[in-house]
Amino acid sequence: MWEIYLLQGLAGGLVTGSIYALIALSLVIIYKSTQVINFAGGEIVMIASYVALFILLYTGMSYWVVVPLCAISTFIIGISFERVVLTRIQGRQAPGQSVLVAMVIATVGLSYILKGIIRPIPYADEVRTLPPMMAIDPVFIGPAVISRQDIAIFGIAVFSMIALFVFFQFTPLGRALRATADNARAAALVGIPVARMRALVWGLACGLSAIAGILIAPKILMTPDMGGLIILAFAAAIIGGFTNFPGVIVGGFALGIIENIVGLTISSNAISVTPFIVIILVLLVRPQGLFGGPSEVKKV
Amino acid sequence: MGNLTRNLTLAAAFVVVATAVPTLGSIYIVFMANMILMYVVLAIGLDILLGRAGQFAFAHTAFFGIGIYVTSLVNIATGMPFYLTIPIGACVAGLVGALIALPATRLKHLYLGLATFAFAEVAQWVFNNWDEVTGGANGLRFQPSQTGFGEITNDLEAYPFVLAIAVFMIWITRNLELSKLGRSMEAIKESEHAATASGISVNRTKAIAFTISAVYAGVAGGMFTLFQSYVHPDVLGFDTLVLVLSMIVIGGIGTLPGVIVGVVLLGLLPEVMRGLETYQEFIYGIILIGVLMFMPRGIWGRIMSFRESMNAEKPEAKSTASPGEAP
Numbered sequence: 001m002w003e004i005y006l007l008q009g010l011a012g013g014l015v016t017g018s019i020y021a022l023i024a025l026s027l028v029i030i031y032k033s034t035q036v037i038n039f040a041g042g043e044i045v046m047i048a049s050y051v052a053l054f055i056l057l058y059t060g061m062s063y064w065v066v067v068p069l070c071a072i073s074t075f076i077i078g079i080s081f082e083r084v085v086l087t088r089i090q091g092r093q094a095p096g097q098s099v100l101v102a103m104v105i106a107t108v109g110l111s112y113i114l115k116g117i118i119r120p121i122p123y124a125d126e127v128r129t130l131p132p133m134m135a136i137d138p139v140f141i142g143p144a145v146i147s148r149q150d151i152a153i154f155g156i157a158v159f160s161m162i163a164l165f166v167f168f169q170f171t172p173l174g175r176a177l178r179a180t181a182d183n184a185r186a187a188a189l190v191g192i193p194v195a196r197m198r199a200l201v202w203g204l205a206c207g208l209s210a211i212a213g214i215l216i217a218p219k220i221l222m223t224p225d226m227g228g229l230i231i232l233a234f235a236a237a238i239i240g241g242f243t244n245f246p247g248v249i250v251g252g253f254a255l256g257i258i259e260n261i262v263g264l265t266i267s268s269n270a271i272s273v274t275p276f277i278v279i280i281l282v283l284l285v286r287p288q289g290l291f292g293g294p295s296e297v298k299k300v
Numbered sequence: 301m302g303n304l305t306r307n308l309t310l311a312a313a314f315v316v317v318a319t320a321v322p323t324l325g326s327i328y329i330v331f332m333a334n335m336i337l338m339y340v341v342l343a344i345g346l347d348i349l350l351g352r353a354g355q356f357a358f359a360h361t362a363f364f365g366i367g368i369y370v371t372s373l374v375n376i377a378t379g380m381p382f383y384l385t386i387p388i389g390a391c392v393a394g395l396v397g398a399l400i401a402l403p404a405t406r407l408k409h410l411y412l413g414l415a416t417f418a419f420a421e422v423a424q425w426v427f428n429n430w431d432e433v434t435g436g437a438n439g440l441r442f443q444p445s446q447t448g449f450g451e452i453t454n455d456l457e458a459y460p461f462v463l464a465i466a467v468f469m470i471w472i473t474r475n476l477e478l479s480k481l482g483r484s485m486e487a488i489k490e491s492e493h494a495a496t497a498s499g500i501s502v503n504r505t506k507a508i509a510f511t512i513s514a515v516y517a518g519v520a521g522g523m524f525t526l527f528q529s530y531v532h533p534d535v536l537g538f539d540t541l542v543l544v545l546s547m548i549v550i551g552g553i554g555t556l557p558g559v560i561v562g563v564v565l566l567g568l569l570p571e572v573m574r575g576l577e578t579y580q581e582f583i584y585g586i587i588l589i590g591v592l593m594f595m596p597r598g599i600w601g602r603i604m605s606f607r608e609s610m611n612a613e614k615p616e617a618k619s620t621a622s623p624g625e626a627p
Binding site for chain 2: 092114242
């Protein structure tokens, strides 16, 4: 009996976990190059899924058009937030801890603005969900059941991660972004436009969140408060030490699976507290993350 | 204006406002005053950790909740007067804070923020699910607080006590600011390495700051039980933390008058925005980001730099201008 639970949990967990991994990657990309934790990450996901909902309801376009449109709109949100708000905050305060505090609080402000934009719209009154991307008829993998749509979600998520990897590893722009994240001063010395790279990172991460938003919206209920799922991405990112990409992806999958198994074996009530317990446990045992290197000490 | 006359004027203004509140005749105004005084204590507590010691901690609502539940449960169980139950609630909050501080002080800014955030969410989950003790999602109904002479049954009766506690906590904070501990925290905020080099025990100071901050939250929780009759775990969530955080940031992080200004402004904001409730979140976010962008040291910081630039125009007062912010 328990093997079925385990298999079912694994299958379902891999699907949701792939989405968590995507969102977590978007957090980590931003953190690595700007040191900011983006508390508005969940709201970017939320905005993207609502934009998708509006486009689908009003125009009936196919998902092939909707995904790029959503990604472009959150890309613009991300870039403008960095350009307009963060650069200004950074320019006005003395560097150090307090400017980071201010920047993180600004992302909290952004999350309120995004929620505030969606909430008055009539569609946000009732709980909605995106129409299924494709037939949801079940496929059997051994004794476990999984829907065709879930397989597509998993496929798209994994494809996005591979695309991201290829982008960072092999394209000149991706390498410039990595150089900026590793050492902004050195990157500037070799002629990389560091400020533009930072804005681009925000745009890229928000575009990635949009894909995650469209993938997760058919599976969960959409409300203006659905951004709370960001906490799962935080937990996944922490497992990966907030810097290690493969670690973060493993963290995303691990969290999806843990969550599913907790739901199937303990209680559905305990699901909501699982990511927080994971965060606390990981930080207690290995503060730098299960995959992070030795914790670094900054020079004065 | 000399320092003494200024302080006396401020004190006089405070006494006038404080005594005027109950005579205005509306019980709602008294309720608002109680609420604002409670938020003053809550916000000062968070500011000690965030604004003074520079520690990124988001667990404040958890300690606030512990203060509320412990104070009211002790009151229900024993019927002791509030000047015993509130210290008990504050001590329990401080104790939990100290326990959390031991592992938390090992964590650097980002991780500390996430760990304390996670702790606050776990605490809210416990408040929501520990049905036998906290009443779970049904909330907890308080018993009227005892004064030793009778019961506090409404906002008006609670007001003098709430006011007294708030003034007492502000006075403590003033003393803390000037103490060795207060200056050690300031040093850690500027640079942990430099603080260590000057012989400050960084981890111990952080842990003490954490504990003190939790005690303030616990006291605020106790004040909540004085004038409220009911608590629901929903008020102990991230939204309340963001509210308190915004009060600090908008008023002026790390300054006592700034925090008080921020609390009063944001406390009155729902009144100003009557009828605009649907847009509340949006307006809120805009204000928060706007202050961060255009007044990096908050409203109080803006007032102070304005005064400094006024002084700087007189040549003899030039040396008082602080180098902190460019005009």
